[in-house]
Amino acid sequence: MEVMNLLLDDEDIRERLVAIFANQTSPVSGAELSEQLGLSRTAIWKHIKALERVGFTFEASTRVGYRLTTTPDELMSALVKPHLSLMDDRDLGGHILWEPERISTNATAITLASQGLPHGSVVTCGVQTGGKGRRDKLWTSPQGGMWFSILLRSPCALSQAADLTLLASIAVRRAIEKHGANAKIKWPNDILIDGRKVCGILAQMRSDGEMVDYAVIGIGINANFPESELPEALRERATTLLSTIGHPVERPKLLADILTELSTLYKALERQIGGFASVRDEWKKNSATLGSRVEIRVGTETIVGKALDVDDSGNLIVQMDDGQIRAVHSGEVLFQSRDMLT
Numbered sequence: 001m002e003v004m005n006l007l008l009d010d011e012d013i014r015e016r017l018v019a020i021f022a023n024q025t026s027p028v029s030g031a032e033l034s035e036q037l038g039l040s041r042t043a044i045w046k047h048i049k050a051l052e053r054v055g056f057t058f059e060a061s062t063r064v065g066y067r068l069t070t071t072p073d074e075l076m077s078a079l080v081k082p083h084l085s086l087m088d089d090r091d092l093g094g095h096i097l098w099e100p101e102r103i104s105t106n107a108t109a110i111t112l113a114s115q116g117l118p119h120g121s122v123v124t125c126g127v128q129t130g131g132k133g134r135r136d137k138l139w140t141s142p143q144g145g146m147w148f149s150i151l152l153r154s155p156c157a158l159s160q161a162a163d164l165t166l167l168a169s170i171a172v173r174r175a176i177e178k179h180g181a182n183a184k185i186k187w188p189n190d191i192l193i194d195g196r197k198v199c200g201i202l203a204q205m206r207s208d209g210e211m212v213d214y215a216v217i218g219i220g221i222n223a224n225f226p227e228s229e230l231p232e233a234l235r236e237r238a239t240t241l242l243s244t245i246g247h248p249v250e251r252p253k254l255l256a257d258i259l260t261e262l263s264t265l266y267k268a269l270e271r272q273i274g275g276f277a278s279v280r281d282e283w284k285k286n287s288a289t290l291g292s293r294v295e296i297r298v299g300t301e302t303i304v305g306k307a308l309d310v311d312d313s314g315n316l317i318v319q320m321d322d323g324q325i326r327a328v329h330s331g332e333v334l335f336q337s338r339d340m341l342t
């Protein structure tokens with residue numbers, strides 16, 4: 001827990017440091033910075049060096065001080081937070097922990113969850129070396145993408161757990177649309193543009209009896225890299241925002257928009273006034289699945305038929321080839337058991 005505090009303190013200082021520079025066009029002196037942050041000038045210098053190592057550049061002159069000259073486009077706390085308006089501790093994004101490289105943001109979030117990471121924290125990174133996709137597939141995660149995991153310590157019943165990811169796909173779709181692309185949802189929670197996948201969601205959770213203890217919602221968005229960087233085998237079915245929109249998106253702002261949308265949806269769910277039923281019409285309007293032929297793997301079984309509808313719990317209603325109607329529970333393909341997390 002002490003390590004966690006240290007980590008958050010450093011993040012906090014760098015956030016405040018970047019905020020001071022962002023509001024200032026003229027150079028800021030070391031003395032001014034040290035007074036505003038209550039730190040020694042040596043400590044300030046160390047934080048400036050740490051920011052330089054992750055892509056910020058400063059113009060430094062001995063007499064007048066520092067001026068921020070380049071800001072990286074990374075999912076760092078200091079860059080995402082200015083776009084968030086956090087009202088209370090149920091809002092998402094209170095802590096954003098960025099590293100240039102992680103094996104998997106889901107894996108880190110699960111580890112930190114057991115060390116007391118608070119609700120709503122977001123684990124992000126530049127590159128993932130072992131990004132996890134569903135069904136134990138590797139998720140290609142190069143520089144330029146958005147790889148992040150949100151920790152939810154929701155007092156939510158296991159039976160409602162599927163709502164967590166279904167709502168995440170609604171939030172991602174809304175936010176992507178704000179950034180210029182017409183995105184659709186492929187059941188249960190892939191986001192597609194022009195029929196090709198740009199975003200996948202992997203939820204992993206730990207349950208305590210009938211209740212969700214915590215859930216980690218991992219979201220991967222193929223954002224600012226060309227589709228030529230995707231493995232060849234995927235290119236027919238997957239694309240990137242850069243290739244479809246034609247220009248890079250502002251990644252910190254897009255993450256903030258997703259967190260803002262999700263906060264509203266999750267807070268309503270927590271207060272028992274939301275849930276999938278409340279966004280079912282929106283989901284149906286933006287569905288890439290309804291009306292088409294589907295093949296769904298549930299454990300060892302494969303369900304083949306026509307997707308007719310989605311019900312209030314997010315189950316896909318499928319008419320199978322023999323005429324039988326089947327409700328497929330989205331949770332069936334989403335979650336891993338407690339054993340796999342511990």
Ligand code: BTN
Binds near residue numbers: 130148
């Ligand atoms: C899928 O297979 O569609 C789900 C892909 C989920 C990928 C994201 S990237 C951020 C988070 N960390 C991971 O290791 N996986 C998820």
